[in-house]
Amino acid sequence: MAEKFIKHTGLVVPLDAANVDTDAIIPKQFLQKVTRTGFGAHLFNDWRFLDEKGQQPNPDFVLN
Template sequence: MAEKFTQHTGLVVPLDAANVDTDAIIPKQFLQKVTRTGFGAHLFNDWRFLDDKGQQPNPEFVLNFPEYQGASILLARENFGCGSSREHAPWR
């Protein structure tokens, strides 16, 4: 079980997009397991990379900006996580 926390200090990444659905957060092709870890590498995969293999970063996507490397807080706009009831989306 994860340790509870009451305060967190970290770098904030502003994701300036409304109505981000669970398919964008974690694309379905990465949902082959039911454990709650190991999804971070696939976060926003279709937005972060220009190719299907995840080898060519999209330089225009905020999570690829050098100043946000190592960030631990995602500041999202309204209706983040909409769409399916896919429980994998908020897992890390």
């Protein structure tokens, strides 16, 4: 059985968007693996970066 959630110690940020499409959360090009771990680096990839290669961060995105 999973351990109970007691306290969150990470950051909390506002995401000013309604009805976020699941393809925006984790874009489809990163869903090509069988495991359910390791997706964090691709979270909101298309919103976080200005270029397709993910090299230039978007300074206006709250998670950057």
